[in-house]
Amino acid sequence: MSRAAAEPGARIPRRRAIVDRAALNTAIAAALARARPPSACRGALLALFKEALARGDVEIRRRFEAGEAGGPAIVRARSFLMDQILRAAYDLAADRVYPAANPTVGERICLTATGGYGRGEMAPHSDVDLLFLLPYKLTPRAEQVIEYVLYLLWDLGLGVGQAVRPVDECVRLARGDHTICAAMLDARYVWGEKALFREFRARFARQAVSAPGFVEAKLAERGERHRRMGDSRYVLEPNVKNGKGGLRDLHTMFWIAKALYGVDDAQGLVRHGVLTDAEAASFDRARRFLLTVRCHLHYLAGRGEDRLTFDMQAEIGARLGYCGRRGSRPVERFMKHYYLTAKTVGDLTRIFCAALEAEHAKRPRFAFSRRALPRPAGEGLEIDAGRLALAEGRSFADRPVNLLRLFHAAQQSGLDIHPRALRAATINLRLVDGLRGDAEANRLFLDMLTSPNDPETALRRLNEAGVFGRFIPEFGRIVAQMQYDRYHVYTVDEHSIRAIGVLHGIEAGRFAEEMPVSTAAVGNIQSRRALYAAVLLHDIAKGQGGDHSVLGEEISRRIGPRLGLGGGETETVAWLVRHHLAMSATAFHRDLADPQTIARFVETVRSLERLRLLLVLTVADIRAVGPGVWTAWKAALLRDLYHAAEERLTGGFVARGGAARTAAAKEALRAALAGWPEAEIAAHLARGYPGYWLSYATEAHLRHARLMQRAREAGEALAVDVRADSYRGATEIVVHAADHPGLFAQIAGALAVSGANIVDARIATMTDGTALDTFWVDDGKGCPIRRPERLDRISRTIGRWLAGEAAPRRDLVRLRRRAGAGRDRVFEVAPRVVVDNAASRTHTVIEVSGRDRPGLLYALTRALTRQNVRISGAQIATYGESVSDVFYVKDVFGLKIDKEARLARIRAALTEALAEPPGVEAAA
Numbered sequence: 076m077s078r079a080a081a082e083p084g085a086r087i088p089r090r091r092a093i094v095d096r097a098a099l100n101t102a103i104a105a106a107l108a109r110a111r112p113p114s115a116c117r118g119a120l121l122a123l124f125k126e127a128l129a130r131g132d133v134e135i136r137r138r139f140e141a142g143e144a145g146g147p148a149i150v151r152a153r154s155f156l157m158d159q160i161l162r163a164a165y166d167l168a169a170d171r172v173y174p175a176a177n178p179t180v181g182e183r184i185c186l187t188a189t190g191g192y193g194r195g196e197m198a199p200h201s202d203v204d205l206l207f208l209l210p211y212k213l214t215p216r217a218e219q220v221i222e223y224v225l226y227l228l229w230d231l232g233l234g235v236g237q238a239v240r241p242v243d244e245c246v247r248l249a250r251g252d253h254t255i256c257a258a259m260l261d262a263r264y265v266w267g268e269k270a271l272f273r274e275f276r277a278r279f280a281r282q283a284v285s286a287p288g289f290v291e292a293k294l295a296e297r298g299e300r301h302r303r304m305g306d307s308r309y310v311l312e313p314n315v316k317n318g319k320g321g322l323r324d325l326h327t328m329f330w331i332a333k334a335l336y337g338v339d340d341a342q343g344l345v346r347h348g349v350l351t352d353a354e355a356a357s358f359d360r361a362r363r364f365l366l367t368v369r370c371h372l373h374y375l376a377g378r379g380e381d382r383l384t385f386d387m388q389a390e391i392g393a394r395l396g397y398c399g400r401r402g403s404r405p406v407e408r409f410m411k412h413y414y415l416t417a418k419t420v421g422d423l424t425r426i427f428c429a430a431l432e433a434e435h436a437k438r439p440r441f442a443f444s445r446r447a448l449p450r451p452a453g454e455g456l457e458i459d460a461g462r463l464a465l466a467e468g469r470s471f472a473d474r475p476v477n478l479l480r481l482f483h484a485a486q487q488s489g490l491d492i493h494p495r496a497l498r499a500a501t502i503n504l505r506l507v508d509g510l511r512g513d514a515e516a517n518r519l520f521l522d523m524l525t526s527p528n529d530p531e532t533a534l535r536r537l538n539e540a541g542v543f544g545r546f547i548p549e550f551g552r553i554v555a556q557m558q559y560d561r562y563h564v565y566t567v568d569e570h571s572i573r574a575i576g577v578l579h580g581i582e583a584g585r586f587a588e589e590m591p592v593s594t595a596a597v598g599n600i601q602s603r604r605a606l607y608a609a610v611l612l613h614d615i616a617k618g619q620g621g622d623h624s625v626l627g628e629e630i631s632r633r634i635g636p637r638l639g640l641g642g643g644e645t646e647t648v649a650w651l652v653r654h655h656l657a658m659s660a661t662a663f664h665r666d667l668a669d670p671q672t673i674a675r676f677v678e679t680v681r682s683l684e685r686l687r688l689l690l691v692l693t694v695a696d697i698r699a700v701g702p703g704v705w706t707a708w709k710a711a712l713l714r715d716l717y718h719a720a721e722e723r724l725t726g727g728f729v730a731r732g733g734a735a736r737t738a739a740a741k742e743a744l745r746a747a748l749a750g751w752p753e754a755e756i757a758a759h760l761a762r763g764y765p766g767y768w769l770s771y772a773t774e775a776h777l778r779h780a781r782l783m784q785r786a787r788e789a790g791e792a793l794a795v796d797v798r799a800d801s802y803r804g805a806t807e808i809v810v811h812a813a814d815h816p817g818l819f820a821q822i823a824g825a826l827a828v829s830g831a832n833i834v835d836a837r838i839a840t841m842t843d844g845t846a847l848d849t850f851w852v853d854d855g856k857g858c859p860i861r862r863p864e865r866l867d868r869i870s871r872t873i874g875r876w877l878a879g880e881a882a883p884r885r886d887l888v889r890l891r892r893r894a895g896a897g898r899d900r901v902f903e904v905a906p907r908v909v910v911d912n913a914a915s916r917t918h919t920v921i922e923v924s925g926r927d928r929p930g931l932l933y934a935l936t937r938a939l940t941r942q943n944v945r946i947s948g949a950q951i952a953t954y955g956e957s958v959s960d961v962f963y964v965k966d967v968f969g970l971k972i973d974k975e976a977r978l979a980r981i982r983a984a985l986t987e988a989l990a991e992p993p994g995v996e997a998a999a
Contacts, residue, residue, distance in 0.1 A: 083154040083195040093152055094131040096159040099123065103167055113172045120167065121230055124160060128231055131156040136199070139370060146366030153197040154188070160231075161186055161205075161224070162266040168223040173216055181214050184221065185267040185275070190236070193261035194326075194339075196366070199373035200380075202234035204258065208271055209241045234379070242275045249283035253292040256283060257330045280337075289334045297327050308417040309555075309569040311701075312388075315369045316381040320417025322365050325358070328427050344427075354426060361419045367395075368413065383413070401620040407557050414555035414566055421539065422501060428494040456484055464493035471499060475506040478542055479519040486523055486533040500540045507545035511637070520546065521638045524575070525607045527583070531576030534611075538568060549615050549630050556618045564701025567617045574610050574699035581691060592714050593694045596687040605644040606688050608635065609651035610695050628653035647685075651692055654679060658693040662712040663952045664922065664961045668770040668837075671916045673719045683724050690717050706857035707804020708834050740768040744776045759783070762841045766917070766947075770837060779847055782811055793877055795870045799859040805834055805851040806860040808869065812877055814846035817940040819949075822848055824933035825876035828886040829869040831860060833932055836949040883933075890929045904957045906989040908982045912973055918947055918963040919972045921981070925989040927958040935960060938988040942981050943967050 087093070102123050110116035135152045138144040144152065165186055169175075175182060190204030191197060207221050221239055228235050240248070249256040259279060264272040301319045308320040316322050332338050336347050341355035350358065371391045372380050383391075392409030399405045455469040455477050463485050465471070471478050478500055485492050510516040523533045537543035544551025553567040565573065578597075580586055587594045600606060612634065616626035631652045635645030657679055665672040680686045693713060698705045741760050748756050759780050771779070778796065786794035796809040808831075810822055819838060826833055831852035839847040854860050860869070875881045906925040914920040923935055932951065939946055939962065948963040966972050972981070 083151040083158065087148070087152050087155050090155065093134050094127055094156050094159045096163055099127050099159070099163050100166065103163065103171075107171055113167075121227065124164065124227065124231055127163075128156070128160055131159075132199070136374060139374070145363055146368070146370045147363050149370050150191075150196040150198055150366055153199060153201075154192060154195040157192065157197060157203055158188075158265055161203075161228075164224050164227050165220070165266050168220045168227075172223055173219045175216060178216070179214070181210055181212065182217050183210055183268040183271055184208065184217055185269070185271040186224075186265040187272060187275070188261075188263045188265050189238075189258045190261055193258070193263040195263070198366075198369050198379070200234075200376075200378050201373075202236045202379070203228065204236045205238075205265075206245070206259075206262065207237065207239040208245070208267075208275055209239065210271060211241045211243065213239060242271070242278060245275060246278050246283045249279060253289055253296070256289060257293065257326075259283070260330050260333045284334050290331050293327050293330055297324065307565070307569065308421065309414055309557075309566045311564050312382055312384045313413065313417070314382050315365055315372060318417070320414075320420040322362070322369065324420050324424060325362055325365070328424060331427070349427065350423075354423060357419050358423055361416050361423070364412070364416050371395075403556075403618050407618070410557040411555045411566075414557065418539070418555065422541075425494050426498045426501075456481060458490070459493050459495075462491045462493040462496075463488070464496045465499060471503040471506055475503075475510055476513060476516050476519070478503065478507055479510065479516045479523075479546070482533055482537050482540075482542070483519045483523050485536065486526055486528050486530075489528070492536065497540055500542060504541050504545050507542055510546060514639070516546070517638050521604065521608075521640075524611060525604050527579075530579055530607070531572055534572045534575060538572060544568075547634065549634065552619070553615060553617055558617070564704075565699075567614050570699050571611055571614055574613070574695045575607065577695040577698045578607065578610050578691065581695065590694060590710065592717055593691050596717075597691050600687050600691070601684055602644060602647050602688060604640060605647040605651070606691060608638065608640060608644075609648045609655070609688070610692055612648065613652050613655040613692065613696060615652070624653050624656060627655075647688070650685065651688055654689065655692055655696060658689050658713065658716065659697065659709075662716040663709065664950050664959060665914065665920070666837075666918075666948050666950065666963050667712065667715050667719060668948075669915050669918070669963070671914065673716075673723055675914065676716065677720050677723045680720060680724070683721065686717065686720055686724065703857055706853075707802075708851070708853065708857065711803040734765075737765045737768045740773065740776065743773040744780065747773060747777045748780060755784075762843050762845075764840070764842065767839045767841070767847075770839065779809065779811075782809060783845075783847075786811055793874055795873055797866045797870060799861050800851065801859075803851060804857065804859060805853045806831075806866070808850045808852060808873075810846075810848045810850070810873060810877075812846055812848075814840055814844055816943075817937065818846055818877075819848060819946045820933055820936035820940050821876045822850065822873055823936050824883055824887070824930065825873040825881070826850060826852060826869065827930045827933055828881075828890050829865075829872045830855070831869055832953075833949075833951050835951060838947050838949075840945075887930045887933070906986055908985045908989075910978050910982065912971055915963060917971070918965055921962045921964060921985070922959065923962070923985050923989065924957060924959040927953055927956060931958060931989075932960065934988040935962075935985060938984040939964065939981070942977075942984050944972070944981065945969070 103120060106116050106119045106123065107113055110119070113120075132153075135144075135149060135156065138152070139149050165184075169184070185208040187193070187206040187208050188204065189206050191201055192204045197203075207217075209217065213221075225235060225237060245259060249259050262272075262276070262279075300317055300323065308318070310318065314321060329339055332344055332349070336343065336349070338344060338347065341350060341358040344350040345352055345355045368383065368391060369381060371394060372383065372387055375387055375390055380387075388410055389406045392406040395409060397405040397409040397412075400408065403411075455466050455474050457464055457466040463481060465477075465481075474480075481492060481496060481500065484490075523537075524530055526533065534543065537546075538554065544554045550568065550571075553571070556567040557563075558567065563570065577586075581590060581593050582597050584594060597606075609631070612627060612631050614623060614627070615630050615634075616623040619626055628649045631649045632645060635648050636642075640648065657676070661667075661672060661676045667673070680689060690713065694705075694710075697709060745756055745760065748759070751759075762783075768776070778798075782794050782796045786792075792813055794811040796807075796811075798807050799805075800807045808826070812818065819836070823833065823836075832855040833850055833852050835851040837849045839849075841847060852860060860866060872881075876883075904924075904926040907923070909922045911920040911922065921939075925931075932949075936946060936949075943966070944964045945967060946962055946964050950961040952959045952961075964972065966977075972978060
């Protein structure tokens with residue numbers, strides 16, 4: 076019998092401390108002796124089984140949490156426990172409850188474990204996969220016995236996946252369904268008629284398993300599962316069982332191994348020459364780690380949970396003893412280990428596929444495509460079955476540079492790389508160390524990076540094989556480096572490679588419709604190689620402690636010359652890495668209508684070439700963060716900043732002063748209001764301060780004028796205008812009301828309880844004592860709010876809050892209850908308040924960052940109001956669980972706030988507002 080069919084308890088120490096079946100049977104006999112018939116003591120019998128199961132589970136968990144047993148031992152122990160429970164339950168049903176003096180052949184039953192239970196891999200809350208095996212058909216007594224066992228298991232609170240089938244049906248179903256076939260490959264005898272199990276195993280092996288069809292079906296199933304789970308090992312909250320690089324990938328390998336070779340462990344594959352001893356050891360380490368993580372997940376969740384969620388990541392990392400290091404938190408080190416393990420599983424899968432190819436070369440079991448293709452450039456390489464491989468009799472030791480040339484040739488020819496060649500590359504990684512100073516190797520790498528032929532795939536292949544991190548050790552340090560937050564979806568290395576793919580797409584024109592400015596800019600740059608290098612290296616120093624932009628600049632200066640970049644190119648790369656966050660920080664956190672904002676940004680950029688390079692890098696960086704991060708709102712802000720800086724750099728922005736531009740804006744509006752009486756036009760033009768005329772375009776001025784006119788004609792103190800802004804990808808809400816302290820906070824609170832996510836705000840105070848506050852909001856997913864009924868509800872909520880009819884405390888409590896606590900609690904977000912009096916000539920700029928929560932903007936703006944601070948504008952930015960809000964403020968006299976004592980009080984008030992309240996912020 077194979078090892079999978081061996082009893083799990085054979086390798087478990089102190090088995091009777093888990094469950095003593097003899098003692099359980101004695102207790103059952105005693106209970107039966109006290110009552111007749113057996114049905115009269117069912118409650119007492121159930122209590123005995125519950126006690127035995129609970130005692131066993133407690134002991135297994137104790138061993139695990141005490142460090143006496145790891146994941147593999149725990150899943151074997153739980154399988155053993157379930158075996159003993161099932162054996163006692165079956166004996167009770169067959170011998171005591173429904174006894175038969177001389178059972179017929181048709182009444183024979185074999186209890187067979189399948190699936191994970193059959194492999195001896197029962198995680199703490201896994202279902203019991205059970206097959207009641209019959210000789211041919213279900214008899215009345217067999218049905219009674221099976222029902223009794225199943226009801227007992229259900230009453231024990233166990234999840235049971237059961238099937239009742241004759242041997243013939245098992246074989247027939249396995250032939251037609253590869254999922255059933257895989258489950259039965261793991262079949263293991265538990266109790267009952269052993270001869271029936273042997274008959275089943277013999278017929279199943281002889282008649283049910285068609286190796287070629289089974290292999291192709293399981294590999295296709297694996298591909299579909301990967302696509303369903305995100306098709307990446309580096310997803311934010313990976314699934315330990317079904318995710319790419321998870322346990323199911325290891326199971327798939329061994330289902331195939333059982334079908335082809337009749338083995339079911341790593342050493343069996345070593346005996347067949349499929350794996351080396353070192354690779355088998357890697358397999359065992361990966362399996363042990365993943366099983367241990369899965370057991371922790373089940374115990375912590377109290378159910379069959381296989382998703383490694385953020386809260387679980389931190390707790391499991393602590394339980395496994397991971398410690399923080401400079402620039403890397405314990406949970407990040409744990410997750411790096413997880414991702415590297417998932418990568419190891421991928422490496423083993425590749426090696427296994429190479430063995431299948433070799434098996435195909437001996438006997439034509441599989442159908443692999445063949446076609447004549449031109450021989451690729453490079454000594455020692457050839458085409459094998461339509462894929463690039465090492466030439467017969469050659470090795471990478473002959474010409475180590477072929478470790479780079481293999482991937483270069485694959486990129487240039489569009490061919491895939493043969494699994495045997497990838498395996499050889501992995502085995503010979505030590506040769507890469509000697510290539511770092513090799514001019515030809517560096518030329519090949521830079522050519523792959525800047526090639527018009529899909530550089531993303533080439534770099535990902537290099538990274539998967541381990542060549543990338545060995546060739547550029549600085550990159551090796553960010554491989555599998557996670558960033559523990561909700562904003563960054565991928566590991567740092569995966570993000571950097573995806574950014575190269577976005578850059579390539581921009582250059583190829585694939586994003587011309589949604590990124591027209593970037594597409595135009597990239598066609599005008601002169602430093603193409605420097606741009607690609609900067610995009611690749613922009614996060615190279617993450618996880619090293621300190622400012623990764625500053626450290627990355629230093630690393631870039633070392634790497635640039637090595638790759639063959641000239642002095643000017645290296646300087647450009649270093650500058651871009653140093654300032655790769657400057658454009659997004661300015662666009663998303665500063666008022667672009669403030670001339671000082673543009674002036675300071677232009678002072679950093681200084682040239683059109685750098686402006687274009689920085690724009691494209693910024694777009695590629697944001698787009699590669701993860702799905703849904705790039706939005707029309709961000710695109711609009713970056714476009715506005717780019718055009719303003721471009722105008723300034725070419726002299727257009729400074730051609731006219733503020734007074735001239737104010738006069739021009741008024742004249743443009745005067746022309747648009749041609750149908751109004753002259754007196755009304757003059758009165759309206761007198762209502763706006765200079766800042767108002769400089770902050771909006773003519774089209775917005777016109778809409779504001781009409782809104783204010785409608786309010787006056789209707790005699791209304793409040794007017795609200797709502798429209799979808801397609802350019803910015805948000806909904807614009809303009810509120811015209813009598814100005815008073817706290818107006819901004821009231822509107823922010825109303826929008827919060829309405830479920831609108833504020834992305835930007837601008838406040839204009841008019842000379843007649845009214846305010847014109849503009850908010851841009853979205854639905855929280857980056858899309859404008861368009862449904863009329865929802866827009867109407869927002870307008871009514873604003874009116875209710877401004878009229879004093881709202882109950883802020885009650886509304887905010889409801890809001891927070893709807894939002895729930897969420898898993899974001901596990902993230903540490905330090906509150907921070909920064910005051911900048913140099914960012915604007917006319918305003919004090921206050922930047923507030925901390926953990927996001929419903930109603931936070933209301934709490935912050937209310938705190939500012941209580942400090943007698945006037946808010947002129949706000950830039951709102953959310954990054955996963957954290958928020959970074961910037962406020963342009965003045966004192967009540969319209970001046971900057973520069974007294975340190977006053978600023979200290981403001982900082983204290985905002986810090987208090989950032990703190991998580993026990994219930995909800997108090998509302999006056």
